[in-house]
Amino acid sequence: MYSLDKTDTKLLQALSDDPRSTFVALADTLGLSRNTVQARMKRLEDSGAFLGFDRRINPATLGYPLTAFIEVHVQQKRLAQIVIDLALIPEIVQAHGMSGQADLLVRVVCTDAADLFRIDGTILACDGVERTETSLAMGEVIPYRLTPLLDRRG
Amino acid sequence: MYSLDKTDTKLLQALSDDPRSTFVALADTLGLSRNTVQARMKRLEDSGAFLGFDRRINPATLGYPLTAFIEVHVQQKRLAQIVIDLALIPEIVQAHGMSGQADLLVRVVCTDAADLFRIDGTILACDGVERTETSLAMGEVIPYRLTPLLDRRG
DNA sequence: AAAAAAAGTGAGCAGAGTGCCCTATTCAGG
């Protein structure tokens, strides 16, 4: 795998500060030439350093102000089919396969508590799902961030 | 709160398909004029429909191939201070306050199992933290998505 | 039904950013 040097790290830091930053602006803040920035960004892009470009949409705007995490316990040998079934539930916005107490950690959005109850029921109704544990998210007390990790590498 | 009409929804769909899409391209695909797209995007932006613009960085590239979720049980009245303490741990990339079994759901990245063990120890060492439950994420079986919700509104 | 307000269109323009090219310089490793 490609490993980052100091300049790459600085690039990623600058990008974290302002993801919309242009190549020209990056070159300017880092004191590099535009060509260099462009070349390095291409290398980073090719190496898979970026997961994607996102204009993140607020689920609340879509009418889903509540977020919840649901731990799902399943019959493990049916896991693959269960994931397919869960993917059909629109309110499930993300799911991770887990090693630990639960088999799946599912993130859902909902309109209210009753809606959450309903969605939980839909999940439980999937063949092979044995038990769920629902927790309502009260807030993102630490917003997603990578900056501290970037800062540590200097 | 601002509520979306059909055109807004189509805009958000097009943006989900290609977040990098330009106003010109959006206008083209939706059969609208560039002015209209720009005006609507500004309205959406102002109404808080977008959480932000992200060029998401792959933690693996930074040397953290493993992701884990840690449920943290705390003395609730110390919650505020605990969040401040946790924010000092760089490997914690996100945290949600929860109502349910656990008080906090913390998302961490780490280099390997030993690293995870160490981070867990750091969390446990925080004053007021009583218990943690760690689960290693094996994979994102449903990648973050809002498309199904958008599609449902037509 | 008529008037007013809101939304959309089409055009234009200056400035900025992009992708691509080519060449010169610097610097480390063989």
Place this chain on the structure above:
DNA sequence: CCTGAATAGGGCACTCTGCTCACTTTTTTT
């Protein structure tokens, strides 16, 4: 000492943006 990679600097055609203005269509209000 030579070679190759990284960087710098310049240039060029093109697209996108932010902005403005005038005009038309649609919707809402009176």
